[in-house]
Amino acid sequence: MRKTALSLMLVFGLSSLTFAEMMHKEKTLYQRLGGYDAISAVVKDLAVRLVTDKQLGIYFKGLSNDSKNKLIAHLTDFVCSATGGPCIYTGRDMKTAHEGLGISDSDWNRFVELTKETLNKFRVPPKEQQEFLQAVAPLKSVIVEKK
Amino acid sequence: MRRYVLGTFALLASTGFILSSCGGSSSAQTPFERLGGEQGIRKVVSDAVPCLATDPNIGVFFRGLSADSLERIQLCLTKQLCAAAGGPCTYPTTITYTSPVDGVQRTYTCRPMRASHQGMLGPGGKGIANGDLDSFKACVQKSMQQNGVPSDLQQAVLNILESQRNDVVDDRNK
Numbered sequence: 001m002r003k004t005a006l007s008l009m010l011v012f013g014l015s016s017l018t019f020a021e022m023m024h025k026e027k028t029l030y031q032r033l034g035g036y037d038a039i040s041a042v043v044k045d046l047a048v049r050l051v052t053d054k055q056l057g058i059y060f061k062g063l064s065n066d067s068k069n070k071l072i073a074h075l076t077d078f079v080c081s082a083t084g085g086p087c088i089y090t091g092r093d094m095k096t097a098h099e100g101l102g103i104s105d106s107d108w109n110r111f112v113e114l115t116k117e118t119l120n121k122f123r124v125p126p127k128e129q130q131e132f133l134q135a136v137a138p139l140k141s142v143i144v145e146k147k
Numbered sequence: 148m149r150r151y152v153l154g155t156f157a158l159l160a161s162t163g164f165i166l167s168s169c170g171g172s173s174s175a176q177t178p179f180e181r182l183g184g185e186q187g188i189r190k191v192v193s194d195a196v197p198c199l200a201t202d203p204n205i206g207v208f209f210r211g212l213s214a215d216s217l218e219r220i221q222l223c224l225t226k227q228l229c230a231a232a233g234g235p236c237t238y239p240t241t242i243t244y245t246s247p248v249d250g251v252q253r254t255y256t257c258r259p260m261r262a263s264h265q266g267m268l269g270p271g272g273k274g275i276a277n278g279d280l281d282s283f284k285a286c287v288q289k290s291m292q293q294n295g296v297p298s299d300l301q302q303a304v305l306n307i308l309e310s311q312r313n314d315v316v317d318d319r320n321k
Contacts, residue, residue, distance in 0.1 A: 051268070058210050061208065061269055064264050068266070095248065097213055098213055100215070100217065
């Protein structure tokens with residue numbers, strides 16, 4: 001009897017704690033951005049900007065439609081995963097995928113600008129925009145080769 | 148033919164490129180064998196890269212390839228020529244390769260020519276033009292000349308590349 005009561009207390013205690021945690025825990029960036037479909041739309045919009053950009057477009061001129069689709073699929077998985085979503089990125093690590101391209105600081109800054117344009121278009125709030133860009137920022141050191 | 152091989156042998160010896168081995172008549176050998184197998188083909192492909200990457204017409208198509216991607220594309224072209232020249236390769240195929248960037252083994256699927264070429268933008272936004280394939284062939288031919296490939300064998304390789312014109316040249320340019 002006593003043992004049962006203790007067990008019950010434990011169970012309730014634990015479950016209420018979990019519940020409280022769930023209530024106070026902030027949603028992931030993935031959820032706040034609107035989940036997979038929203039991220040997919042954001043990536044596609046950004047991809048069009050990149051491919052048609054005067055400065056960065058040069059890196060995409062030799063990609064077939066199939067290659068561009070693969071890139072978009074990889075990028076979607078990457079962003080989904082990096083923002084706390086339920087995706088697994090199976091592409092190459094960022095260093096391997098970019099080394100040899102000779103990407104400059106200026107290229108990186110242009111990429112950030114285009115990303116902001118996309119996030120603005122989708123009316124992503126400033127807080128989420130900042131978190132998104134913070135999540136991307138550490139990649140600069142492995143992607144940029146030229147100062 | 149034999150004189151040609153002998154004549155260029157001294158020149159090529161330092162490169163380590165072995166032409167179709169001395170024994171056996173060339174007519175009994177497949178183009179694959181005469182090219183020196185996958186290793187010989189890879190050499191021809193690798194030596195074409197500087198020409199391709201700096202070509203005024205088609206260099207732009209290679210500008211967006213990382214060192215890792217450039218390795219993949221060379222291995223895929225090698226597999227493709229291997230298959231078409233009577234070697235023991237299939238194409239399309241999945242390859243395992245060691246990345247020149249970090250030495251890690253990765254796998255990659257070499258896609259059919261149509262999937263890997265249609266829809267590029269290129270300088271004019273309409274992808275690969277007929278003349279672009281000619282430029283590509285010229286670079287490969289130059290590499291074969293550098294490597295002492297006999298002219299009939301050069302022609303066989305160029306014919307393989309030519310046979311892909313319909314898949315490689317963008318449909319928008321037809």
